[in-house]
Amino acid sequence: MRLEPIILLDTIYGKLNHKAGYYIRRSKNGRLYSCKCPDRSNHVKTPAEIANQHLFAETYAGKNKKQ
DSSP states (O other): OOOOOOOOGGGOOEEOOTTTOEEEEEOTTSOEEEEEOOOOTTOOOOHHHHHHHHHHHHHHTTTTOOO
16 A cells, blocks of 8 residues: 655644534644534524624625725
8 A cells, every 4th residue: 555645734724624524623732623513503693693794794895806
């Protein structure tokens, strides 16, 4: 069997793909952890979450506009 090197795991974080169901996160002390994605299919957004989403949308609305 032939082994090929892979990208170092120190550079990976976030969700790897949409079907995996796991994501990589970094702790405060710098360690990497693999965590299962929570099931948020029945999640009801709180008013604070809605306000944060609106603030994000207003802040970055002009960033993707073609000029």
